[in-house]
Structure formats: C-alpha cells, structure tokens
Amino acid sequence: MKRILILDDNLTICLMLKSWLVKKEYQADxxxxxxxxxxxxxNEAYDLILSDIRMPDVDGFSFLSWIKKFDSAILVIMMTGYADIESAVESMKLGAADYIAKPIEAELLYKKIADxxxxxxxxxxxEQFRDPLIWPPGExxxxISAKVNEVIHDESHLLVIGDNGTGKTSVARYIYSRGRIDSGPFVTIDLNPQSLTRNCEKGDHETHFMQSLERAKGGLLLIQNLQKTGITIQTMLLRTLxxxxxxxxxxxxxxxxxxxxxxxxLILLPKLADLILRSYIELPTLRGNREAILFFADHFLEVVNRELDKKMVTIEREVLEALFNYPWEENIKEMKYLIFKACLLAEGDRxxxxxxxxxxNTPVGERSESPQLQREGLEGLKKENYEKEKIxxxxxxxxGNKTVAASILNIDRKTLYNKIKLYSIEVN
Known part of the structure; x- marks a missing residue:
C-alpha cells in the first residue's frame, strides 16, 4: 500500500484529502x-507528498529542496492557487513530480498521483537493468561471461552458485536485460522459508511458487536460495524445467x-540436481583475489565520483594492501560500502x-600491527550492532539522503526505514 503525506496549514483541507485518498486504498497522514x-x-517511508506551495512557516520550495536531499525517491506534488501556477511550474524544475491547482478535484488528483x-x-x-555486468579480467x-552469453543466446536456464554478495542477482538481471526484445516480466521468488511465509497467504508455499511462475510467463523467473526449498517445490520445479x-x-x-x-x-532430488547442474556458473569470492579487488575498488571509485559528485583520483598503496587482506564476507556488496565510506573519510582527491x-572501525595502530585483528573485531560484533553501524x-x-544510503547498503528504501526505526537511529 502506497503511503502519502498531506502538508497544508489548513486542517480542513488535510482531512478532506485524506478521506479521498483512503477511499482509493492509499495510507494517508x-x-x-x-x-x-x-x-x-x-520516521516513515512515504512514497509521495502533497505539499501546499505557500506555508506560513517555510515555503513549499524550501520543503521540496529538503525532501530531495533527505530522500530523493519521495515524489512531491505541489498544491497551489491559480495565481501561483508559474511558481508551481518552476517547482517541477526543482524536482517536483507535478502540481495541482486549488480547489482540487478528486478525480484529477487521483490521476496525477497514479501518473x-x-x-x-x-x-x-x-534503471535496475541499465548497468552492464562488470567483470574483472582473467580466465x-x-x-563465466561466455557461459552467461550462451544462456542469453539460447534462452536456456541457469544455476548461479556464489557466496553472499558475489553478484548472483546482478547476473540474472543482466541476462534478462539482454534477452528477447519483447520479454515479459522479471519475477523474483525467495525460497527461504521465512521469506516464503512473509509473502504467502496461509503459508501455502506451493501455490505461491506456481503463482510466481504464472506471473513470469514470457519473461524471467529468478529463484533465490534454491538450497532452502522442500521436496514438494523441488518436484514442481523439476516438472517445470x-x-x-x-x-x-x-x-x-x-x-x-x-x-x-x-x-x-546431497540436498536436491537426484533428478533435479542432475538437470540443473548441466548448466551452472560459480561466482568467485573476493577474498585473496588481488586483481579482482583492485578492479572493483577502481570501479566503485568511479561510481562514487558519479553519484556523490566527488573527484577522487586514486587509492594509496597502504589502503590497497588493507583491502587485499580484508576477509570480504559480503564480497562485492561490501566492497561498494567500504569504498563509499573511504571516500567520505578521505581528504582531497585520494x-x-x-x-x-x-x-x-579499529583503534589507531591495530590495522598496521595485524590485519587479522580487524577480522576478529568484526566477527566479535553482534549482528545487530554491525548492521546498525553500517546503516x-x-x-x-x-x-542523509536515504535513497542513496539504501543504494549503498543494497536494500530498498522501506527496509532502510524499518531498520532505522528498529535500531532507533536518529536522522537529521
């Protein structure tokens, strides 16, 4: 359910608009x-804000500017009187999705929000399928690249094996983006029992699987955590393949x-294992792979420069050595996070x-004395403390921009908001 915030100094208008939106099954505040x-x-993950352009304390332009810095994914529709239409149009240049003139007509409002x-x-x-798949050099x-291109050409199925953060989902998205021009939807199902339970009505995992398969007709179905599935879904998957x-x-x-x-x-049905292991790739971990670490470090340095408007030029040798010795338990995902963090900490262009x-996150001197101390420090942290620290x-x-922060952490905005509330993180 989409969540909408209505901002107007006139409480009557606020309550009227809220009643309209609730009728259309929006969650409105x-x-x-x-x-x-x-x-x-x-405190809340709003999808859209209806904001009056003229407020007694701060004008709508200032509020719009604050929103775009705080969470650029929140849509803003400006509400204005007929005399301020030119100002409303100007607001769209500053990032507003649209504007609507008062007195507001319900049907027009519904259309503008839907649009x-x-x-x-x-x-x-x-955007999620725009970026190319980035591979380091090496046999x-x-x-891996050759096998992926073969799967794209043949429109065949593929098993992708890899540790957390090695890019398994990125491979699936790349295959989809390079597939048939008239390709249907990209559908994801996570076979982890906890995820299935969250997404299923009455815990009917098998029906949820078949519904996902039905929705993916003409397109691609990404099945995550294959090793977590039970015998029934394995049988259904074998029959489908x-x-x-x-x-x-x-x-x-x-x-x-x-x-x-x-x-x-050992986990899968013998016939299913035999079938899917005819076509698979195994993504390498970063741990100990100096060439890959250097490649991805340079790549994410370019990403930082583009996304955060930085002008970082190089990573000094001692930092690279620290990266080479790092355990990389979350692989490429963790690399992106650490390079973004390093650029924030850095002075100048290096x-x-x-x-x-x-x-x-180690006291001064510990890193140079023993790279192993850093690994032990991370492993000693409770999961929730480590996660809170990363957020x-x-x-x-x-x-402070939550959209960019969610991108760095490789999670969606609403998950980030939920984590912020869970850990009582204060955001300015």
Whole structure:
C-alpha cells in the first residue's frame, strides 16, 4: 500500500484529502506545518507528498529542496492557487513530480498521483537493468561471461552458485536485460522459508511458487536460495524445467544458491540436481583475489565520483594492501560500502592511510600491527550492532539522503526505514 503525506496549514483541507485518498486504498497522514512534516518523513517511508506551495512557516520550495536531499525517491506534488501556477511550474524544475491547482478535484488528483507513480515505476524498472555486468579480467571471469552469453543466446536456464554478495542477482538481471526484445516480466521468488511465509497467504508455499511462475510467463523467473526449498517445490520445479516449450509462455529460469555443487547434490532430488547442474556458473569470492579487488575498488571509485559528485583520483598503496587482506564476507556488496565510506573519510582527491582506522572501525595502530585483528573485531560484533553501524555510516556517506544510503547498503528504501526505526537511529 502506497503511503502519502498531506502538508497544508489548513486542517480542513488535510482531512478532506485524506478521506479521498483512503477511499482509493492509499495510507494517508497529515501535517499542518513543515516542521511536523519533516519529523514524519524522518520516521516513515512515504512514497509521495502533497505539499501546499505557500506555508506560513517555510515555503513549499524550501520543503521540496529538503525532501530531495533527505530522500530523493519521495515524489512531491505541489498544491497551489491559480495565481501561483508559474511558481508551481518552476517547482517541477526543482524536482517536483507535478502540481495541482486549488480547489482540487478528486478525480484529477487521483490521476496525477497514479501518473506520478507510473512514471517512477517505469524509471526504476529501466534503471535496475541499465548497468552492464562488470567483470574483472582473467580466465575465470572470461569463462563465466561466455557461459552467461550462451544462456542469453539460447534462452536456456541457469544455476548461479556464489557466496553472499558475489553478484548472483546482478547476473540474472543482466541476462534478462539482454534477452528477447519483447520479454515479459522479471519475477523474483525467495525460497527461504521465512521469506516464503512473509509473502504467502496461509503459508501455502506451493501455490505461491506456481503463482510466481504464472506471473513470469514470457519473461524471467529468478529463484533465490534454491538450497532452502522442500521436496514438494523441488518436484514442481523439476516438472517445470523438464516440460517447458519455447513458446510465448516460456519462462527462463535462473536459480541462485550459496551452496557448493557437492552440497547441492546431497540436498536436491537426484533428478533435479542432475538437470540443473548441466548448466551452472560459480561466482568467485573476493577474498585473496588481488586483481579482482583492485578492479572493483577502481570501479566503485568511479561510481562514487558519479553519484556523490566527488573527484577522487586514486587509492594509496597502504589502503590497497588493507583491502587485499580484508576477509570480504559480503564480497562485492561490501566492497561498494567500504569504498563509499573511504571516500567520505578521505581528504582531497585520494584515499590515504589516514582513513584506515576509521574505515575498519579499529583503534589507531591495530590495522598496521595485524590485519587479522580487524577480522576478529568484526566477527566479535553482534549482528545487530554491525548492521546498525553500517546503516549509520551509509547515511553519513549519503549525506542523509536515504535513497542513496539504501543504494549503498543494497536494500530498498522501506527496509532502510524499518531498520532505522528498529535500531532507533536518529536522522537529521
């Protein structure tokens, strides 16, 4: 359910608009001052804000500017009187999705909100498949690339094996983006029992699986955590893989798992294991792979420069050595996070050894004495403390912008908001 905040100093207008939106099954909140609105935005993951352009405390332009810095994914529709139409149009240049003139007509409001969400949805769909798949040089990655291109050409199924953060989902998205021009939807199902329970009505996992397969007709179905599935879904998957014909309803299936090939042969039904292990790739970990670490460090340095408007030029040798010795338990995902953090800590246009103590959260001197101390420090932290710390750092790196912070952490906005509330993190 989409969540909308209504900002207007006239409480009557707020309540009227709220009643309209609730009828359309939106979740709506109200605020009669910019200060109240800002506090609510800090605490809740709003999808859209209806904001009056003229407020007694702070004008709508200032509030719009604050929103775009705080969470650039929140859509804003400005409400204005006919005399301020030119100002409303100007607000769109500053990032507003649209404007609507008072007195507001319900049907026009519904249309403008629906149109704004549709445009945003199309943009997000395009952006998630826009970036190319980035591979370091080397025989291992060349072989992976060749297999992926073969799967794209043949529209065949694929099993992707890899540790947490190695890029399994990125491979699936790349295959989808390079597939048929008239490709259908990209559908994801996580076979982890906890995820299935959250997404299923009455715990009917098998029905949820079949519904996901049905929704993916003509497109691609990404099946995550293959190793977590039970016998019933394994049987259904085996039947699907064996019986599919390449027609307009054909579903290309990409399966991912963190289990090694040998373990899968013990976990899965023999016929299913035999079938899917005919076509698989195994993504390498970063741990100990100096060439790959250097490649991804340079790549994310470019990403930082682009996304945060930085001008970072180089990473000094001592920092690279620290990265080479790092355990990389979350692989590429963790690399992105640490490079963003390093750029925040760095002075000037280079990442120097000065950032190391803060980068790895160790007291000064420990990192140079023993790289193993850093690993032990991380392993000694409780999961929730480590996660809270990463969120706080990501918010600092993103200068408080929750959309950018969520991107750094590789989670969606609403998950980030929930984590912020869970850990009582204060956001300015």
């Amino acid at each position: 109200t605020a009669t001052s910019v200060q109240e609105a800002q506090q609510k935005v800090r 704004a969400f549709k445009v945003q949805e199309n943009q997000r769909f395009t 291992c990655y060349d072989a 064996s019986a599919q014909k390449k027609d307009e309803d054909f579903v290309q299936i990409i399966m991912t798992t963190e289990e090694k090939k040998e373990q899968l042969e 990442i120097s050894a000065k950032v190391l103590p803060a980068l790895f 706080i750092e990501a918010l600092r790196i993103a200068r």
